[in-house]
Amino acid sequence: MLGKCKQPEHASSVFTIILSEGFNPTLDVYTSLVGAFGHNGLFDEAISIIDGMKTISDCKPDAYTYTILIGCCGKFKRFDLIPSLLAEMTYLGIECTAVTYNTIIDRYGKAGLLEEMESSLSLMLESGSCLPDIFTLNSIISAYGDRKRIDEMEKWYIEFQHMGIDPDLTTFNTYNGRPEYMKK
Template sequence: MYIQYSTSVPTRSLRRRISNRKKSITKPIPNESKFQDTISKLPPRFTPEELSDAITLEEDLFLCFHLFNWASQQPRFNHGNCSYHIAIRKLGTAKMYTEMDDIVNQVLSVRHIGNETLYNSIIVYFTKVGKLIRVVNIFRHMVTSKNLECRPTIRTYHILFKALLGRGNNSYTSHMYMETVRPLFRQMVDSGFEPDVFALNCLVKGYNVLSLHVNDALRIFHQMSVVYDCEPNSFTYDYLIHGLCAQGMTISARELLSEMKGKGLVPNGKSYNSLVNAFALSGEIDDAVKCLWEMIENGRVVDFISYRTLVDESCRKGKYDEATRLLAMLREKQLVDRDSYDKLVNVLHKDL
């Protein structure tokens, strides 16, 4: 008998079904004796709090899931927020998202169960695995829930902002996610929540660093103290300086740097590296060198790209002696290793 096999590449859905089938076959079987021992320690009419304590103490995560399901089948027992929460936390931490999803569905099916803390934890774990559609559905459930304890708080919006802005891997994708963040921010304000520095920094980062909309970021920055009664912090300035340098707006970046230092704030390594590169590329070699040494004095780490850009642009401007002295000082102060030093010397010789 002749059997013809398909030579086409399996579809994504087929590969997922095969993977799920393998996982179900290889799913571990709970240790029955250990399971019975855990059950025996529970009182006859145990409460959700007592079940939560038992799940907390249990190190076998699959046994925790089995214990939770066993308790669900017991007569006259109903899970509470605490037992749902600890089970979701343990399974989410262990990345057992399929089992966690089963428990989340149980939470959503019971109207009187749930609170803001529980749903925030669910959102956190779903964002880690990239299930943003599931996150949005959970958030909508919180907004429309008749249980006031389930309504979103400022913490919920923080989690959503961070999740959405962490998804973009290029400026176009980040811009598309910003189109979701903006109405979400307006909804937060319309719900009566005063934007804090974290929420406003998320907008600044989204506009400036990720989607490269510098003017929108500066608008939020100037509104922080005037409109929202919220003072910018070091993260605000770092996001803005990095974005301005990426656009070659060194004058504005220098003004923000001066304002930042006037408030006693120190830029992070990313901001300093951005400044060194931007100054060097715009021909402001002396400012770039000054910024480099200031960065080192403040204990920030200089990356190799900044060193290379500064040496390369110094040579382009004909400042070979300055570049040579800079390399000598870097070697003398042991700020670069042997391999990096040799690469920088090659850059210098190539431009001679």
């Protein structure tokens, strides 16, 4: 909460107190500190925390830790950091989850980086372990709709239906296409 309230230094102080009191912070505590720095655009500090986590046997960063930081990178338009974070995950043997891919797809889409968005969707499909879901559909529909690229939006709407992903209320609220494509 301190990070979301724009108080990452206070979050860091609380972390220091935890250590000084002799407690061993959990993975969740470390991940929260990564988020506190990331939500405030302090990426060097967030990455430093992750680097420190790698040296602690029971607090290794996981997919959730990286997903939090990747989401923050997208929020601050630091897309240059995402490939290296993904490469680091691969090096450490951490597989992306559907949430990780959806975070990347959503952030690229909101920024109008549609090629990167589609490339991330391809990686998701190629992974074999993460399948697109309603969140993936809605991010892609929204990204193309926001840019008035209705043909691509409709193409992906149909493609997702072929994958067995049915629209939900959010999809219908986002969709600006022709009504005949909204039928099952």
